[in-house]
Amino acid sequence: MSLTINDLNIIEYLTKWYISLPLLLVVYKLFDVFYEIYLRNKLGAKRETNIESDGYFGFKMPFIMIKKKDDGVLPDFSVERYENLLNPNIATYSFKIFTTKLFATKDPENIKAILATQFNDFSLGLRHAQFAPLLGNGIFTLDKEGWKDSRQMLRPQFAREQISHVKMLEPHIQILFKHIRKNLGNTFDLQELFFRLTVDSASEFLFGESVESLKDESIGFHIEDFAGKKEFAKSFNSAQDSMSVRSKLQKLYWLYNPKHFQQCIKVVHTFAQHYVQKALSLTPEELDKQEGYVFLYELAKQTRDPKVLQDQLLNILVAGRDTTAGLLSFVFFELARNPEIFKKLKEELYSKFGFGKDARVEEITFESLKNCEYLKAVLNETLRLYPSVPQNFRLAIKDTTLPHGGGKDGLSPVLIRKNTTVTYSVYATHRSEEFYGKDSTIFRPERWFEPETRKLGWAFLPFNGGPRICLGQQFALTEASYVTTRLIQEFSNLSMNPNTKYPPKKSSHLTMSLFDGLNIEMS
Template sequence: MAVLGLPGIPIQLVIVASLAVFALYKIYFELTTGARRRQMIRENGCQEVYAYPHKGIGGYLLGLDVIKEMIQSGKEGRMHEATRMRNFKNGRNTLRMKMMRFRMISTIEPENVKAVLSTKFADYSLGQRRREVLSPVFGHGIFTTDGSAWERSRAMVRPNFTRQQVADLDMFEVHVLHLLDSIPRDGSTIDLQDLFFGLTMDSATEFLFGRSTNTLAPGLETKSANEFVKAFVYVTENMSKNLRSSGLTEMLPNAEWTRNVKIVHSFADNIIRDAMDQAKSQEGSGRYLFLHELLKHTQDPYALRSELINILLAGRDTTAGLLSNTWHVLSKRPDIWNKLKAEVDGLGGEKPDYTTIKEMKYLKWVLNESLRLMPVVPGNSREAIRDTILPVGGGPDGRSPILVKKGEVVSYLVWSMHRREDFYGPDALEFKPERWEKLRPGWEYLPFNGGPRICVGQQYALLEASYATIRLIQSFPRIESRDEREWREWLTITLSSGVGCKVTLFEK
């Protein structure tokens, strides 16, 4: 008799042997890993974390109930708010849930976030899911690697962000002028969000590679840059969907995806080729360029392309998102507009420099508040690479430490954490720049991440967003919203406005 491809072995014997192997494994596991975990629990006073009440067998086994809700609310542009309402009501700030093959701990406790990103940094990696989703497009760059590969990337990237390089506002002014020229003067409607994405693309490419895509410059823009922008939006939007669906949507074949990834890659390859030629011709010019620095470390086209696309994502979408979200508010809130305009008028029409910008209090408050209520990176996660402890979240009051097992994912939801009334007061949901007069938050305010992987472009982004905002207000002292709709999410890998930013700007 042949059973399961094992000729001559009776099925009963196969079953008994399998059970015996399983039992032996369990005993071994309990004596080693299990014993170690029980000891960690005892020593740290860990308690169980609240388990999310999944619905149905699909929910219980794979978290399908939550994934379905995330996909639906994502389509409606309110996924992060739906998550906040579902997961973090009744003061529940940490919970355990299932998402396909991953066991996940979801938290909005600053102490836990600090542990994951800083004090227990070495216990976590970016995680398998992030690598699976991002690597086909982003390769091996600063956003997709851990350990020594990440350290190498970080060491290459950081020198770009000294104050001297960041504060090159003359370079940025060229692109701002192109933006100002693109705005109609005849009272017609313009979507500022489109222009902000063009602006940050043009300035990021110039800052990093010494050559701008010039998407906003009349006559200088190229077909390939425009195609790239569309393809980049497509792939980042799809990656975001794949992250939300925990892998479900990737199972469907998608020729459009393959085509767009190819456009993104070949655009990057062309920039690299040109930059390599340019690097040769500019030798000795002394100008620091990211790509030139990179070329000193590697000539590998795959590695170069990876870093290039990583930094483009970091530098372009984020600052554009911050500008669009902020200007959406400005177009709807004359009270905030008037206060900001008064501060800008204080410059007497002069272009601002680094020091002036740093002294503009109200502008800083507006940007802080924008990043609080519409954080451009609204949620994030890490995967435990060994058993570790989170300081809070366990027990009936959620104040006891909890055990995080190797392979578990800890997601921290900045959107929801930034809305906690116990930190921001009963008016936490209101956009109120004035709250920043007294507010000095710690880990409960985290638009740029914290710990060793803190955003390297923070100053650059704030300076760029401030400068563009000031120059726009100086050129157009009056604004009217041309859209009745409320702000909603547009989730790619980052967060911007799902209704764009449709306005009319007036020169007087």
Template sequence: MAFLVSDYFSWRYLPIALPLLFIGSLYVQRWLSRRSALAIGAMAPDVDIRGPLGRIGFFCRVRDDALILVWTGLGFFLEAIRTWRNNTALEFWQWIFDHTGCAARGSYTAEVMIMNGQRMILTADPENVKAVLTSQFKSWGKGQMLYDAFRPFLGDSILSTDGEQWHRARQIIRPFFEKTRVSDLDLYERNVQRLIPKLDKTAIVSIDDLIFRYTLDTISEFLLGNRVGSLEDSSNGFTEAFNEVQRVQSVLMRAGPLTWAIPRKSYLENIKRLDRYMEPFISQALTLPPGSPEAKSDTLLQALASWTRDRQMIRDELTSVLFAGSDTTASSMSWIFFELARHPNVVAKLRALILRKIGTRRPTYQEIKDLKYLQYVINETQRLYATMPFATRQALQDTTLPRGGGPDGLSPIGVRAGTPIIYSALLMHRRRDLYPPVSESFPDPLEWVPERWEHWTPKSWQLIPFSGGPRICIGQQFALMEMGYTLCRILQTFEHIVDYTGGGPPVLKCGIVVTPFHGVQIGFVRPAVAANTPQE
């Protein structure tokens, strides 16, 4: 008897059968992934909820009583994109840990299934972050997922690679951010004197935009020996392209398996615009013979040209450091001015200290370092507004995380090679349970109060404004000095900072860096006494 498929199967059921087969395969992959991980450790709580379809498809209740369908892991990414667009990413993460019971246990580590049936771990636990960044450093790296997402923009650079390639790049770049170079304040002075006249050119200024352009000019001069001229012309091609690339890059980071659906035409065109701008500088540096007196310069560009003649490699490293050295500092300084405008008492106290210790002349490197209250203002801002809200790593080999597994959240979590992890410094910095009880000497951790630093020191790995471990930010001292010097010179010039943002709680826009969603609209008021004008 001949066997006919049509005897047992009707083609009209195909549209139903294929999705079910797909979902079933994901369920099997999920089961195999969990079984494999349990062989080396415990599991973290699932973000999902059991529903009519078990763990294959289900509804879960989220903020504002909205119902979303979380289906085969796709829902997590849809919700991540939605909350990013609505500027509620921080609240979404807090909901995850509250909903899974992690927050109550103090473990702050959960996991979710992603589209290919693989686990993805989410954490805001200092012990797990410490393991990923330092004690188990060799087991974790940027990984293929992040490399693929950033490759068009950053290429094979220090920010996107692992292993020997990352190590070689770091060895070349690190000397350019040592104290001897950071303490040369002429670079900051030249650029801050271009910034100050723009601060009271109009009654109200968008300081977040000005500060971004200021930091872009400063770091480009430091790296290339030439400023991009962003302060003079905000609509120049480089600045516009740089902003647009980062906007799309932020979307690509959150899209996960949906990256294929993100339009990239303008993204790739703007990357080409950045490349065209840097190409003449790279060509000029490559015309100088390695080791020649002309090739020995203070710029990173010429150091890279002496290290390699590969144009693409030079371009990748320059773009990487330019990106890391502008946006992160601009983010922190924008939040500093956001808070200073709302705290005139802090402005008055800090300005009085600067005028008493330094007067109106240029400060020295050591004088900036000795202004403790200035450091408190910077520290408090980086505590409350962690520059990089979320960061990703991928397991390079089978490993474990110290805690977060088991019923009590204290067991090590088994992690198979290839498993991604996202950790949130922004949420970790805001965990009330990691701070002393609120008292007269220690204000609410969610309030911006620089004075808390007079009597309090954070525990190890509680705060990581510049990351940590072998991949700690090499530009940390450069950024701190740029912020300190800039604030000092501005407060030598202006007596008051007026808030025009409109009040209300800050709305955090969590892109690659965290920025004020509504911008920072403020006014700068000079003192009546002209003698307070900054002196050379």
């Protein structure tokens, strides 16, 4: 077979490209290196002090992280990564995921810059694309004007007069008591009940009626079901787990879209649509006549778009359900393994509100809970060791810098180029000896009465900071305080198996909770 002139021309063309392409890549890489040097000089930055490598150009790290998450040790792994750096005293480093360069930091000054002083240099990046299948367009997924609009919609929810209505929690607490008593002092999973309690209270507060997930046949209730209700909690948890995997894959998030993720989304959306349709079935006149403040009804006065209502509903459920349930679970986990702390907290609560048949429930108010100093210390210490959102991230939308992480000593600014993701771990910050001393990993509420805690600033950040600081901060603390108080009033004995593993494994999705549940005894 002989080659034609055309064939020879094609071969010559391809040969030129095979030779030129590697050369072009080398030229591009050199240009990129020199451009980065130019940017560092222009912005007064220095090369990062610490560079973490997985030895495989970042192809190994995502799978390591997913494995750590599946094993319940991902938050603790984030701490270990800092300890294994070439210079572990520097709280910032760069690393790669699928060849893409990212930065990680636990430095309070850098976190402050990302969330506050340089707020406009960063965005949520890929979060919308990664989380949108479940959460759509809401306060957790939107940036800029969309986020501002969502925040404005939600702000009235958390006004002080709304927070003060703790009495609406009491009927749900009574149902919770029934579940605890049915165990007759035997070991049971309290965390599972906390998740049901918080979805019940959140749905009533936000949507006008409770989903009543605590009311089941095991305590003599039969509740009328609707599509998605029974499967909601499990599906919501599973969907968040899938979104966590998608976030670890960064730009390749779209590769992870399994069938079970899609099925869970369908269940959750069916659940949400039940409430949306109920709100839309009311006329504007009927909405105006509704008593009290109900978020969904107020929002339905502004839009009749069922997708907008559904998305905001699910975004708020993440905040109203998961964070408070996780906080309560970690509170009682530590109380069960620290009898002296539990005793001290009981003494404070009993002296203020009584206990058992002499419990003065009517005296437990927003204002009186704020005066329980040791209770506040217990909650702060829990949020320190177990922040609801242990790790978060932002994407640089322009060439910028962070205050620390560059130069030999790590004290110089470090360059963050446009479209670079920066992860920040408040979980790691909260466990730093630099801010919390040699006992930084020990649960010790008394530290919150020491002068040093007044100087923590951005080293204590359980509810984020800056313009996107959590709107529901006081709401969550009030609910957690009330539930903790009522449980301790009713059940004076609390214990767990002394062989329970410590530190506990942790589930880390959008929020954090106990990986193996909260298996304790109460009587």
